[in-house]
Amino acid sequence: MTERPTVNLDADNQIEESTSPIYSSDLLENEKIHTRINLINEEIKRCLLDEDGEPALLYETARHLILAGGKRLRSLLLVLSCEAVGGTVIDALPFAVATEFVQTASLIHDDVVDEDNMRRGVETTHKKFGGKMAIIAGDLLVALAIKLIGERSTPQLLTYVAAGGIRMCEGEAADLLMSQKKDHSYTTKAALEIIRMKTVSFMVSAAKVGAMLGHANEKQMEALVRYAEMLGYSFQIRDDILDIVATQNGTGKTVLSDLKGSRSNFVLAHAIENCSPDQRKDFAKKLSDGDVDFILERIKEGRSVEYSTEIAREYLESAKRAIQGLNFANEELLTLLADFAMNRLY
């Protein structure tokens, strides 16, 4: 059990988290997880080498972000779900890699949409290679993913994969629309709905595909889907918190990008919800003006980071409960993954 991270808001509105050693967020410290992430990374590299076509610059563009690292959380979820019910890493690996390809494609397109400059500690793809090449490279990664899973797929698996993709697009669009009206309708409930569409649905698809590859029975499938759902909420709320507290070096994303930019953020939604009616009227204007001090002051007043941490923690506990008592071979690793989603510093 890890300690809940504490958040200090100092007078200058610099938000920092305690980094006490008891609060470890490094998933790689676990040998088994380490091995699996290494396998996923090696397979990603192998697939990209296999698929090194022309023009070379297109493939370089497609590789840029995916080889810059990343948590590999979704692919790990897929692998662990497969193993939980008796499948092997090897069964899951091509699908895990495809998941990372699609996830990366979505991030590349996202960054074009958001005009972000930094991601995973490197320049965003469109910033480095131009928006045009970035859009095509994202499409290429999707086509490569279809090729990867196509060779080993079944209709039911593909249906899950497609459903995940559809929900992800819906979430992206909902997020985009919400961002254009951060007003009275922007509540924590609305923010959770966007998280459900944008993050949770893809996590659920990953878990379903993994579970199915391991030939899960109905009860096992249900538990893993519930686990993935709860994990998804916990993970994304933590992401939203990090976007507010972390420095640019920490996350590789521009500090406070959700606030200034066009993305839904649970912490922000809570702060708006807790404003006085007068402040709330101001909020939309202050947001579009990029008045970060005003916004951080509201977040502080509303204790929105603390509240969000509490909520994320509840989801974490639900995730852990979901997988208890099912004799999953790797319950310990699934628990570790959930802890990481919640407690990570990056």
Added chain:
Amino acid sequence: MTERPTVNLDADNQIEESTSPIYSSDLLENEKIHTRINLINEEIKRCLLDEDGEPALLYETARHLILAGGKRLRSLLLVLSCEAVGGTVIDALPFAVATEFVQTASLIHDDVVDEDNMRRGVETTHKKFGGKMAIIAGDLLVALAIKLIGERSTPQLLTYVAAGGIRMCEGEAADLLMSQKKDHSYTTKAALEIIRMKTVSFMVSAAKVGAMLGHANEKQMEALVRYAEMLGYSFQIRDDILDIVATQNGTGKTVLSDLKGSRSNFVLAHAIENCSPDQRKDFAKKLSDGDVDFILERIKEGRSVEYSTEIAREYLESAKRAIQGLNFANEELLTLLADFAMNRLY
């Protein structure tokens, strides 16, 4: 047998084509083709109604271009390839619709890349709904296509579909890169290579999928692939000619968009190839300046439209030859499709 279209270049560089009645380009005049295109269109509408999720604006964005019409050439090729070897329209229909979804997604992303304003006689998707929503809507159409074919697919079919997608992305990227250096290396050979990647490969995938759904034998498959290849070259060179000769109303694309913009064009490549060394040096600058008069003058001098028409015609004849003597049930319709690809006015 239709007459070869004649092209008149008048003194004002207004290029017009004769529209003698003997030169019919309306594929819909054939009752059987008409029926098949109607079926495809009805199925597209049905699928889009089935898939009417939230947010509504995302689905409206995804529907915009695909419901604006289009030649449905690739889906028709898929259907006819299936029927040629004894399959039915019904077998082919979900895959035909998926083909149109992917093709439309690619056009939507293309138009974002090219910043074009008009397509199929309507505003481009990004112009109407914004670039951000357009990128997401393109991704959604791909996910919907995967769903459609997923339910009925086999690993081998998916491999063909993925290969088509990969080649299309490669072609897009090659086109983009070539456009940035319309200089000495921009030859008809280079333009044909881009056509091969950008257009031919997707046509081949459509024919392969259709043929496979109809359980083609090896010889039949080979013939239909060859047919699709030749059809693809003929179709795209005709497209390049139309971009130069057609008015905005005719094609729904901005007049001379390839010249001014960032796209490879076979006619243009021929004109550059036939320039004197001095003129060639000027070409890149004149292109980026948008000096349309200079360019049209070179096209006229080089008789580049006439040359391109001749080449497209040769491909057309090769397409027709490819399917002869195989007792395809619908040889007449395949021949008609090839004639249309070459002789169409839109």
